[in-house]
Amino acid sequence: MNTPVDYDLVIVGGGVVGAALACRLADTTLQVAMIDAHAFNDHTQPHDDDRTLALSYSTRLLLEELGVWSALSASAEPIHTVHVSEKGRFGTCQLRQQDAGTPALGYVVEARQLDRIMLERLQSQENVDLLSATRVTALSQTHTEVDLAVSTTDGHLSAIRCRLLVAADGSHSSIRKMTGVHAKHTDYRQTAIITVAQTERPHQNMAYERFTPQGPLAILPMQDGQCSIVMTVDTADEAILSSTDTEFIQTLHAQFGYRLGRFLSIGKRTAFPLYLVQSETQFTGRIVFIGNARRSLHPVGGQGFNLALRDVDALATCLLENAPHQFGNSTQLTRFTQMRQSDQSRTTYLTDGLARLFKEGVEWLGPMRALGLISLDFSPWARKKFARQMMGMHHFSHDKHNTKLLP
Numbered sequence: 016m017n018t019p020v021d022y023d024l025v026i027v028g029g030g031v032v033g034a035a036l037a038c039r040l041a042d043t044t045l046q047v048a049m050i051d052a053h054a055f056n057d058h059t060q061p062h063d064d065d066r067t068l069a070l071s072y073s074t075r076l077l078l079e080e081l082g083v084w085s086a087l088s089a090s091a092e093p094i095h096t097v098h099v100s101e102k103g104r105f106g107t108c109q110l111r112q113q114d115a116g117t118p119a120l121g122y123v124v125e126a127r128q129l130d131r132i133m134l135e136r137l138q139s140q141e142n143v144d145l146l147s148a149t150r151v152t153a154l155s156q157t158h159t160e161v162d163l164a165v166s167t168t169d170g171h172l173s174a175i176r177c178r179l180l181v182a183a184d185g186s187h188s189s190i191r192k193m194t195g196v197h198a199k200h201t202d203y204r205q206t207a208i209i210t211v212a213q214t215e216r217p218h219q220n221m222a223y224e225r226f227t228p229q230g231p232l233a234i235l236p237m238q239d240g241q242c243s244i245v246m247t248v249d250t251a252d253e254a255i256l257s258s259t260d261t262e263f264i265q266t267l268h269a270q271f272g273y274r275l276g277r278f279l280s281i282g283k284r285t286a287f288p289l290y291l292v293q294s295e296t297q298f299t300g301r302i303v304f305i306g307n308a309r310r311s312l313h314p315v316g317g318q319g320f321n322l323a324l325r326d327v328d329a330l331a332t333c334l335l336e337n338a339p340h341q342f343g344n345s346t347q348l349t350r351f352t353q354m355r356q357s358d359q360s361r362t363t364y365l366t367d368g369l370a371r372l373f374k375e376g377v378e379w380l381g382p383m384r385a386l387g388l389i390s391l392d393f394s395p396w397a398r399k400k401f402a403r404q405m406m407g408m409h410h411f412s413h414d415k416h417n418t419k420l421l422p
């Protein structure tokens with residue numbers, strides 16, 4: 016093999032999280048490579064599905080810092096209200112933008128569009144090399160560097176050396192396996208079915224989170240009066256995937272009712288088996304895990320990418336702040352881990368708790384849940400606290416972003 020090509024940092028995985036880190040490090044003095052197993056313009060990539068992402072307001076602020084929000088904003092639909100309810104029970108709660116004190120609670124975007132905009136930004140960056148259709152075939156590390164053997168799909172082999180390797184290669188992370196880092200898998204025995212629907216009544220920028228005995232159902236506002244649907248069903252009920260459109264719409268109405276009038280049409284359906292996957296460590300030596308490679312969450316509350324982006328911001332801040340000789344060493348990575356521990360645990364606890372709390376079989380909890388929703392609806396203080404947690408606003412110092420918050 017040839018002499019290794021040197022980089023400061025190599026990101027393995029060019030999904031939304033890996034690409035976000037590369038954008039955050041663009042225009043810096045660091046030499047960065049981003050490797051993906053697929054061609055960047057290949058729309059058959061596993062992550063290139065019809066997923067929409069509910070982005071919190073804090074994520075919008077971070078995407079502004081990455082220089083991608085201006086291109087994304089035209090296709091981002093704002094969420095002004097979140098309506099939370101439970102099927103078959105009294106008690107609802109509405110979180111409004113005023114509760115959080117921000118111009119919107121969040122935005123709905125197509126993951127594919129976000130990906131495309133970030134890649135366009137990266138293609139013009141002198142300090143970032145994009146290595147597509149490339150896989151890591153072997154890796155080893157010393158106290159000061161990581162050596163990679165990589166291979167392209169057409170069989171070209173080369174060697175890369177870097178001071179820090181960031182694994183952003185998804186929940187089945189090959190880097191995790193190569194380094195012997197274990198991950199804890201919790202099977203929710205649920206499947207999320209995503210699709211897009213046209214509704215009779217306008218959504219008025221309201222997002223719905225409805226808890227049903229099958230699992231949570233999210234209906235998110237999109238552009239052109241469409242709504243994105245994330246319906247969670249028991250894995251045993253996956254047959255709904257192959258039902259006709261009319262049958263699927265009937266199931267939707269049975270779960271959601273007619274708050275948006277009739278569902279007029281439904282798009283292609285895609286299924287995602289749901290697991291909580293958590294790697295046992297944030298980093299090992301000079302290899303750090305982010306995004307789904309670190310933690311893959313239940314989609315309830317739409318927290319996965321939002322949380323990962325706050326990790327990306329903190330990691331980049333640590334890498335850029337410290338003295339160059341500390342770059343990627345254990346002191347720096349320990350500091351990053353400590354900075355992120357409480358947000359990561361809180362968000363994981365919240366999504367895992369929500370996914371379990373509303374599950375069938377915990378019948379006696381029903382009245383308590385209804386009471387909880389009613390209490391939340393009546394308490395401006397509790398609504399504000401809950402809204403700001405869901406939006407990740409604690410990540411921001413008031414000094415830095417105060418101008419963007421409503422009084």
Ligand SMILES: Cc1cc2nc3c(=O)[nH]c(=O)nc-3n(C[C@H](O)[C@H](O)[C@H](O)COP(=O)(O)OP(=O)(O)OC[C@H]3O[C@@H](n4cnc5c(N)ncnc54)[C@H](O)[C@@H]3O)c2cc1C
Pocket residue numbers: 027028029030031032033050051052053060061062066067068069070149150151183184185186188189190207209245287305306307308314316317318319320321322323
């Ligand atoms: C149904 C559903 C709805 C969701 N909704 C929301 C939401 O509303 N809001 C939100 O914040 N989050 C949401 N999430 C979570 C969000 O989708 C994830 O947090 C996000 O996609 C994680 O991105 P990633 O880049 O870490 O991983 P991935 O998207 O899996 O990307 C991994 C990348 O690594 C590459 N790769 C894999 N293996 C290799 C290899 N060996 N070598 C090189 N490259 C490799 C892949 O090609 C891919 O490009 C949702 C998740 C689901 C399932």
